[in-house]
Amino acid sequence: MLPTLAELDDARLIQFGGVSLTFGGLVSAAVLLGGAVALSWVVTRSIRRFRMRAERSAQALYLLEKLAGYAIVFAGAVMALSAAGLNLSSLAVFAGAIGIGVGLGLQGVVKEFVSGLFLIFDRMVSVGDYVELDGARGAIAEIGPRATRIRTNDNINIIVPNSHLIEGRVTNWTLKGDTRRIHIPFSVAYGADRSQVRDAVLAAARASPFTLPETETRKSQVWLTTFGESSLDFELLVWPTPEAVKRPAAMHAAYTWAIADALDEAGIEVPFPQTDLRIRSLFGREGDEAIAAMLGQHLAKQADTGTPSSRPSQPSQNDAAAELLKPPEAPPERDRE
Template sequence: MTHTYDALWTWLRTGAWIEGATRLLLAVGIVVAAAIVARLVVRLLRRLRDRSRIGRPLIYIVEKLAGYALVIIGVFIGLSTLGINLTSLAVFAGAVGVGVGLGLQGVVREFVSGLVAIFDPFVNVGDFIELENGIRGEVTEVGPRATRIKTNDGLNVILPNSKLIETQVVNWTLKDGTRRIHVPFSVAYGVDKVRVRDVVLDAARAVAFTLPDTDSRKTQVWLTGFGDSSLNFELVVWPTVDAVRRPSAMHAAYTWAIEDALRGAAIEIPFPQLDLRVRSLFGREEDAGLRALGLQRGEPHVPATPAPGHPSPNDAADALIADAEEAARLKKAAEGA
């Protein structure tokens, strides 16, 4: 015990502790400085990514790798400053690695999956995806453990990175491409199919986010089947990429436009009911039979046209148009900056 006290006293008296404390403070300072620099670099690259419309996935990869690399380099330099021989840690690191691999294999798995997701060309930050459980949203961040997906309802879904690369994912906006959507609707038996087609096509093309027809992408109306009391149709249409990012609102907007068009053309939309049809009443048919019963055929409904400067009653379409205008404004501001 006396020998230990003598050695400690000698160490304090010679001032060796000052050099050790200085190295420790310097090492801590290097690690802290590396972390600060990494954070600043990440913020700078994030601003560049937000303003850029091209190469955003590549910028995101550089952002993540730069953040990790700067912190790791700072830690190694800090250890070297303390006089620790990093090569002597190889055996120790191997032993510790086995324990970490067994105890933290889930964490390591998610971290590696995150690196794979960052370099994966099929799912990038900014893409609108749909998971197997039906959740749809925009990929906003790929972290070391999980990926954050923001839905159109403002919900943040935290998805383990391994799920992103191991399960089926539908990418609605891969390579900024649009997609064809199908909007089903029904009309009563006996209507003119060609008239239904023309009315619905005109309504769909009048929607602001419908893309113009090309040789490979055309707005069409298909007769898909025969229901119990209806002819079943589908509107097949190609919307803009901005509209694709909000599929529920897009579907609602087209449904509203179809109902307005059919009602305005006095085309009957069937619903479950039991109809008793009398084809002749005392030798009178159709309008003459209605007049004999004291009834008259109703006038066709014409949808109200919104006044100039006022929004239309189609809220879903207005929301999509407003989003597209805001995106165009931000893009113009970024290009100007």
């Protein structure tokens, strides 16, 4: 005859060290552990949804989400072991042996897990920060128990072990939601009015919607940095918005385009490589007479072909600026879950 459910429940499947594991105890342990995992998933998902809608307390909610998930699973595991009939106090020696094995065999996993906890509590690197690590730049999308996921502006996910963010050198461009000053180099031809260059470029930078209002400590500036071979080299120093900082390539391109438009509107020449050519003889003529003859032929050719000597500047469309003004995309559904 087949054993009844009560007999299965009382049957001792495994016995060691005075501890007996029964079928009913194992079923109860499995139910408790499964319930703890399900509860952890529901709680963390609810907190994550609330965090996606929050603005000021997002970091605190992320910390609560991780701690709640770990705590529920750990509590469920302890309850499952007790329901299975294991006396946790009597397993101290066994747990010590397990701990030694974990320390030796799973040293790397434990190291990354502890590093992840340090990242969550330390908050020098938080979810949403724009960081640069080993030449890779992107926003931190998730800090997991083993690795941190960084998503670039090209939607490429980079998986970095947690310990690398603690032991290595990390550049955080938006620590605690702050901004940074950027340098945009540009050049003008020799002979340009430096004051006119400064005024035109500063006006363009201040008119940009992704430039922060100036304060006593954060002002837009134009520096003359070097005397180039064929140009005066300047730098625009500006404080962009934190949203623009997270898109450095588009931000740099947008300011460069705005500077080019400002210089064109002010009639300031952008330099190009120049070579001095001394004409000694042309068709029997020398010096200034030879140059005048050459220019006369060039102008006559333009008159015959109807080609204008210069083209009027046309209003330009700054695609990089439009990219910066777009609202940030919502994270994919898998990132919100």
